[in-house]
Amino acid sequence: SPSTDVHRPAFHLTPVATWMNDPNGLIRHDDVWHAFFQENPFGSTHANLSWGHAVSRDLATWENLPVALPCSETEQIFSGSAVHDAQNSSGLGAEGGPGPLVAIYTSAYAPDHATHPGIQAQSLAFSEDGGATWTYAADNPVLDRGSSDFRDPKVFLHAETGRWVMIAVEALDQKVMIHTSENLRDWELASEFAFPDIDGGVWECPDLVRVPGPDGDPVWVLILSTNPGGPAGGSGTWTLIGDFDGRTFTTSARPAPLDLGQDNYAAVSFSGVEGRPVILGWMNNWDYAQHTPTGPWRSSMTLPRELDVVPGADGRLELRGRLRVPAAIPAIDVSVPAEPGPVGEVRVPSTEPFLLQGTLRTDAAHRIVLRFGTEPAAPELVVEVDGEGSITLDRGAAHRQEFAPAFARSLPYQPAAPGDPVAFRLVVDRSTVELELEDGRAVISQQIFPGGGEVTLRVDPPR
Ligand code: FRU
Numbered sequence: 001s002p003s004t005d006v007h008r009p010a011f012h013l014t015p016v017a018t019w020m021n022d023p024n025g026l027i028r029h030d031d032v033w034h035a036f037f038q039e040n041p042f043g044s045t046h047a048n049l050s051w052g053h054a055v056s057r058d059l060a061t062w063e064n065l066p067v068a069l070p071c072s073e074t075e076q077i078f079s080g081s082a083v084h085d086a087q088n089s090s091g092l093g094a095e096g097g098p099g100p101l102v103a104i105y106t107s108a109y110a111p112d113h114a115t116h117p118g119i120q121a122q123s124l125a126f127s128e129d130g131g132a133t134w135t136y137a138a139d140n141p142v143l144d145r146g147s148s149d150f151r152d153p154k155v156f157l158h159a160e161t162g163r164w165v166m167i168a169v170e171a172l173d174q175k176v177m178i179h180t181s182e183n184l185r186d187w188e189l190a191s192e193f194a195f196p197d198i199d200g201g202v203w204e205c206p207d208l209v210r211v212p213g214p215d216g217d218p219v220w221v222l223i224l225s226t227n228p229g230g231p232a233g234g235s236g237t238w239t240l241i242g243d244f245d246g247r248t249f250t251t252s253a254r255p256a257p258l259d260l261g262q263d264n265y266a267a268v269s270f271s272g273v274e275g276r277p278v279i280l281g282w283m284n285n286w287d288y289a290q291h292t293p294t295g296p297w298r299s300s301m302t303l304p305r306e307l308d309v310v311p312g313a314d315g316r317l318e319l320r321g322r323l324r325v326p327a328a329i330p331a332i333d334v335s336v337p338a339e340p341g342p343v344g345e346v347r348v349p350s351t352e353p354f355l356l357q358g359t360l361r362t363d364a365a366h367r368i369v370l371r372f373g374t375e376p377a378a379p380e381l382v383v384e385v386d387g388e389g390s391i392t393l394d395r396g397a398a399h400r401q402e403f404a405p406a407f408a409r410s411l412p413y414q415p416a417a418p419g420d421p422v423a424f425r426l427v428v429d430r431s432t433v434e435l436e437l438e439d440g441r442a443v444i445s446q447q448i449f450p451g452g453g454e455v456t457l458r459v460d461p462p463r
Helices: none
Strands: 019-029 032-040 050-056 063-069 075-084 101-109 120-127 150-158 163-170 175-181 188-193 202-212 218-227 236-244 265-269 278-282 305-311 317-323 331-335 341-349 354-360 366-372 380-385 391-397 422-429 432-437 442-447 454-460
Touching: 019 050, 019 101, 019 265, 019 278, 032 063, 032 075, 050 075, 063 101, 101 150, 120 150, 150 202, 163 202, 175 202, 202 265, 202 305, 218 265, 218 305, 236 265, 236 317, 317 432, 331 341, 391 432, 391 442
Parallel strands: 019 075, 075 150, 331 354
Antiparallel strands: 019 032, 032 050, 050 063, 075 101, 101 120, 150 163, 163 175, 175 188, 202 218, 218 236, 265 278, 278 305, 305 317, 341 454, 354 422, 366 380, 366 454, 380 391, 422 432, 432 442
């Protein structure tokens, strides 16, 4: 209905009329970006998990397609990944063909399943028509540890060893399990990775990505989601820079937040991309995801981000994630002063997506307020700069009705050089807000539900 659709973003992937969580099977193949995702084909809450499907030519607009991997009475199709098996190593494709697309997913078997009651194990499905239609492999599951919480396989081809690598989790044990294979069917355990500094209730949706580093050498980054124990509260995603030899991930770094906001979970990378990895996350938080005020569709993905690694403060390497902002979103250049008053350039209807870009001053405390509408109680989104120049996004008053009050504020961003101007890009696409700072040194992702109105911008004195 129109009253709820003021929340539906135009340039973020959303399900047509159902529930969505994690991105799955992200792959670029034959110039098409495929995003599969956890979908409940029958409702607006987390149940009947199947893989929904959408495609994009430009990573900006998405076309929703029919469910690709449907659940059954006794098996849900949990999160996983997809690869192009170009050599047909799995034997799932036709002989002499271009090689099948293979999806590697978690079979979450019900307690009354005939052969694997209550087990989570890894299974395969394949497509020989470029991802349009899928067939379950006959001998599923292909990797079963007899565990009730072994899930979220992310598979990639490791160039140096020529072997497939699967990174998955023992979710309750807080362990990443690394297996390797020649054929996507027979998997052997290569190593286990645990890390006491990443706490969290369950570990979920890991990825291991090869990111271009400062001197051209690749750097390996582990991406790991935890629920709870996310950086900004509730569920969230961590990154850890390290090294990977094809069997073992090692690190001497500290975990860093992928996002300083609350709404980025289960982020993983697209297969089939050379150079900088492109990731997509679920723009939600398990703490309140089933209660967001939209319907019958619920949840969106984040904007895609491109990763690289640069030298950071005190010589440590730092992961950056630059937003891929759709070219069709109109950009408004703003130079935000630190003195109180309206910022005249900004007057846009909030039902249209927009991008504000420019620099923030960090040499004096102030608040930058985006106001949605003109009435006295109009929703407001606040960028707060404190006396030390650190920047926080506060969505506490950015909704028509109270929403997630415990998760109003993002983590603060500490600029590279406190006091200096900070380059920013702020993308508002209806209910999604992404604030990118200093070329992706940080991004803050938050959902807001202002529900319409003209947007104006002003600078306020500090609180
Ligand atoms: C993460 C997660 C995954 C699981 C899927 C089920 O959000 O819990 O671990 O595979 O969602 O929908």
